[in-house]
Amino acid sequence: MLDIYAGKYALQTIKEQGFHADLFTNFLGASGGPKWFSLFGLDKYLFGDFFKGRNKELNLIGSSVGSFRAACFAQKDPVSAINRLADGYTHTSYSAKPNRAEISKTAIELLDHVFEGNSVDEIINNDIFKAHFIVTKCHGLTSFDNKVAQSAGLLSSMMLNKIDRRLLRWQYQRHVYANPASTVQIDDPYGFSCHYIKLTAQNIKQALLASGSIPLVMSGVRGINGSASGMFRDGGIIDYHFDFSLNNLTKKISTNNIQNTKQALTLYPHFSPVPKAGWFDKNSKRKVLTQHYHNTVLLVPSEKFISSLPFGRIPDRNDFTQLDTKTRIDYWLTVLKETDKLAECFNDFLIKQNIAKIQKFRP
Numbered sequence: 001m002l003d004i005y006a007g008k009y010a011l012q013t014i015k016e017q018g019f020h021a022d023l024f025t026n027f028l029g030a031s032g033g034p035k036w037f038s039l040f041g042l043d044k045y046l047f048g049d050f051f052k053g054r055n056k057e058l059n060l061i062g063s064s065v066g067s068f069r070a071a072c073f074a075q076k077d078p079v080s081a082i083n084r085l086a087d088g089y090t091h092t093s094y095s096a097k098p099n100r101a102e103i104s105k106t107a108i109e110l111l112d113h114v115f116e117g118n119s120v121d122e123i124i125n126n127d128i129f130k131a132h133f134i135v136t137k138c139h140g141l142t143s144f145d146n147k148v149a150q151s152a153g154l155l156s157s158m159m160l161n162k163i164d165r166r167l168l169r170w171q172y173q174r175h176v177y178a179n180p181a182s183t184v185q186i187d188d189p190y191g192f193s194c195h196y197i198k199l200t201a202q203n204i205k206q207a208l209l210a211s212g213s214i215p216l217v218m219s220g221v222r223g224i225n226g227s228a229s230g231m232f233r234d235g236g237i238i239d240y241h242f243d244f245s246l247n248n249l250t251k252k253i254s255t256n257n258i259q260n261t262k263q264a265l266t267l268y269p270h271f272s273p274v275p276k277a278g279w280f281d282k283n284s285k286r287k288v289l290t291q292h293y294h295n296t297v298l299l300v301p302s303e304k305f306i307s308s309l310p311f312g313r314i315p316d317r318n319d320f321t322q323l324d325t326k327t328r329i330d331y332w333l334t335v336l337k338e339t340d341k342l343a344e345c346f347n348d349f350l351i352k353q354n355i356a357k358i359q360k361f362r363p
Contacts, residue, residue: 001305002042002345005273005361007294010265014297018353021050025264026059026184026246027073028296029066031236031279033214034315035271036065037332038301040086041339042269043069045346047078051129059184059246060131061176063235067133067211071114071204074123074131074179081114088113090332093325100145104209104219111209123179124199130179131199134235135210137173138220143231145219154215157237161280166190168278172238175227177207188244189289190277197226211235236279241270243277243288269299271314274363287363298361301342310334 006014013023029036051058060070072081088110094102123131141153153171160167173193178184180198188194199207203225210221210232220231246266275288275298306314310331319328349357 001302002342002349003273003300003302004349004358005298005300006358007290007296007361009294010297011358011360013265013295014358015355019350019355021054022056023265024058024267024297025056026061026266027070028242028266028268028270029060029062029069030241030268030270030275031064031066031234031239032241032271033065033317034089034319034332036069037086037090037335038271038306038309038314038339039269039299039342040082040336041341041343042299042346043073043082044079044340045343046267046269047073047082049347050350054128057127058129059182060129061134061184061246062132062211063134063239063242064212064214067131067208067235068111068114070131070133071119071123071208074126074129075119076122078129081116081119084116085110085114086336090329090336094320100217100219103217104213107209107212107218111205115205120201120204123204124201126179127181130182130184132179132182132184133177133199133207133211134239135175135177135207135224135232136235136237136239137175137195137228138231138233138237139171139173142171142215142233143220145231147216150216158280161278162284165277165281165286168238168280169193174235174238175207175224175232177203177211177224185247186244187247190243192238195227197224200226202226207232234279238278240277240279240281241272241275241288243275243292245292264295266296267299268296271301273298273300273361290361290363293361293363296361297358299342299346301339305338305342309338 060073062070072085075081141149144150169192175195177197177199186194206224213220213233215233220233276282277288315332
């Protein structure tokens with residue numbers, strides 16, 4: 001029910017050292033809205049058991065719903081937080097024809113539901129689980145909330161992306177709102193301008209809302225505290241499933257005067273074995289660069305598991321319009337429950353250390 005993929009260096013490390021929590025220095029959470037529900041059981045297990053009691057840092061890097069998950073994982077009780085996110089998202093409902101204002105208001109309510117008690121301080125001051133929210137700053141027509149102007153801007157983005165992903169640099173910048181003690185640096189061959197801003201009590205909710213503000217569907221976020229003025233939207237626009245490396249994960253160690261390079265690993269629970277770089281690549285044949293996944297382990301629901309779910313697929317944002325509210329909620333609740341089986345599979349894998357089960361990652 002659970003497929004495990006590893007880049008070539010990650011697989012080599014696991015064969016040498018076994019599969020255990022301390023191998024990982026980084027954790028990725030992709031965009032995808034309710035597609036994330038297919039990973040819910042894994043999330044609970046990973047942060048309720050696998051990483052429990054950890055005393056070395058784990059960088060939590062997410063875009064859109066992946067940022068919301070990171071905000072949950074960095075709280076004192078990550079399992080309760082991720083349960084609140086799943087419950088709040090599942091029971092979200094809209095009017096018959098919701099506008100951007102209504103959808104954005106509902107997102108704010110969901111965000112407030114995820115943050116409870118001292119959550120803000122817990123996230124900002126967490127020295128072990130360090131949250132990073134990726135947000136996209138928009139320029140030109142993509143910065144307008146006017147639907148016609150924004151649509152024209154997104155159409156031009158689609159055309160530019162077909163020619164060369166690097167051309168999107170004209171329209172978008174990457175902003176990373178990070179734990180104040182973070183040393184994460186993104187190495188991006190596509191050359192997107194990347195700005196790092198410390199998370200504060202004044203900007204954490206603004207940044208998180210912006211990271212999930214879907215173009216055309218939601219209003220953008222302006223005036224994030226500590227940032228340059230401008231329009232900020234969904235981090236998945238340029239970092240949908242990620243196509244970059246993290247240069248802080250390379251640590252050089254000296255042994256008998258010989259310099260070796262030891263790569264820390266990245267754990268990436270994902271709903272697909274085929275990551276896509278950006279939002280405009282969702283339906284394209286463009287592949288992520290293999291070298292960006294050399295040190296990554298992906299945990300992916302198998303096709304067999306997915307086919308066993310209601311409708312034979314994982315949830316999708318289109319369920320809001322294609323299913324009536326009761327059918328959608330019942331379907332999503334069933335998926336959430338079924339994903340506990342993925343956690344059981346992963347636990348069984350860890351106990352048996354069945355390394356032969358791991359497949360080599362091929363984008």
